[in-house]
Amino acid sequence: MSRYKFRLAGRLAGFILVALVLYFSFRNQIIRQPLPTWLQEQNSVDALVNGANRDNITAYTKAILDPADMHLPKLKCPLPDLSRYKELKPVNAAKSQTQYFFTMNLRECLPLLPRLIGSMVEAIRFLGLERCAISIVKGNSADGTAEVLAALNPILDKLTGGRMHLVLSSDIDPLAAVAGERFTKLADLRNIALRPMLDEPERYSDATVVFLNDVAICLKDILELVL
Structure with a gap:
């Protein structure tokens, strides 16, 4: 043995x-x-998110508001043929009315914000600042999404002439819903995002609702939705 x-x-x-x-x-x-390029980019985003300090927030707001800013990774969009959308350009309309109502529910999507909200801002500038409104509801997030949205709020509110609506907290959590109630909770969040239209029906009586999900969307894609 x-x-x-x-x-x-x-x-x-x-x-x-x-x-x-x-x-x-x-x-x-x-x-x-070496790390793959996509992983290097994701690591850079993760490093910026960690701590969500003022410099990080500034980097995101700049990347969102300036289409030419590429310091943060974001989807590169092709230049659209804007002549195709000339009929969407501003016409004589009552300033008391809003013609385009951009709305979205966002949760844990910080890396998408430069492209998603950046493209929305480009679309609003093209369609006419005085003709657009924005409504964003943030779900449960711990990645810095709330901090960036809070920093953008006064900027977008000024951009749209006081037509920016932001909800940074909600008790509704679709992920925590019991079986069969998740879609009901999601609908509740969407209804919160649409609430400004219900509160001021005369302002939004002829508005086109542009509901965007948390995706990397380009200016051309948004204009195609509106067309």
Whole structure:
């Protein structure tokens, strides 16, 4: 029995030795391999999100408001042929009425904000600032989405002439809903986003509602929805 144990221990030691040799042989090669570009970009976003300090918020607001700013990773959109959408350009309309009502529910989507809200801002500038309103409801988020939206709120409110509506907190959590109630909770969140239209029906009586999900959408895509 003791001879059997000795052989077993010897084989185990040999196996461990071979494993260690292989590990240290390939370890340096693995470490030297560069990260894929997409992973490097995601890491840079994660680093900015961590802590959500003022510099991070400024970086996001700048990336959202300036289409040429590429300091943060965002989907590169093709330049649209704006002549196709000339009929959407401002016409003589009562300033008391809003013709385009942009609305969205957002949750845990900080990396998408530069493209998503950035494209929305581009669309609003094209369609006419005085003709557009924005309503955003933020769901449960811990990634910095709320901080960036809060920083954007006064800027977008001024941009649209006081037609920016932002809800940063809600007790409605679709992910925590019991079976069969998730879609009801999602509908409740959407209704909160649409509430400004119900509160001022005369202002939005002829408005086109542009409901955007948390996706990377381009200016052309939004204008196609409106067309």
